[in-house]
Amino acid sequence: xxxxxxxxxxxxxxxxxxxxxxxxxxxxxxxxxxxxxxxxxxxxxxxxxxxxxxxxxxxxxxxxxxxxxxxxxxxxxxxxxxxxxxx
Numbered sequence: 705x706x707x708x709x710x711x712x713x714x715x716x717x718x719x720x721x722x723x724x725x726x727x728x729x730x731x732x733x734x735x736x737x738x739x740x741x742x743x744x745x746x747x748x749x750x751x752x753x754x755x756x757x758x759x760x761x762x763x764x765x766x767x768x769x770x771x772x773x774x775x776x777x778x779x780x781x782x783x784x785x786x787x788x789x790x791x
Contacts, residue, residue: 719738720736720737721736721737721738722735722736722765723736723737723748723762723764723770725754725755725760725763726761726762726763727757727759733755735750735751735754736750737749746791747788747790747791748762749778749787749789750786750787750789751785751786751787752777752784752785752786752787754787756772756787756789757772758772758773758775759771759772760772762789770789773791
């Protein structure tokens with residue numbers, strides 16, 4: 705868990721990549737992520753409230769697949785605001 709320097713929503717004011725979230729062979733939702741990756745491993749970030757679990761598959765419009773292996777949360781002012789889905 706890391707502490708964010710600004711509210712998470714500010715990261716989502718840039719160009720976003722849309723992902724379909726696949727669980728148990730079914731698309732359950734879609735969500736967006738700013739196109740950047742952190743130094744602590746390859747991850748896709750989403751705003752808190754997005755339903756992401758280990759073993760979900762995140763799929764781009766270009767049919768790239770990312771298997772979620774771990775989930776962590778970042779906070780702003782002590783409140784969880786960002787989900788990191790590691791692949």
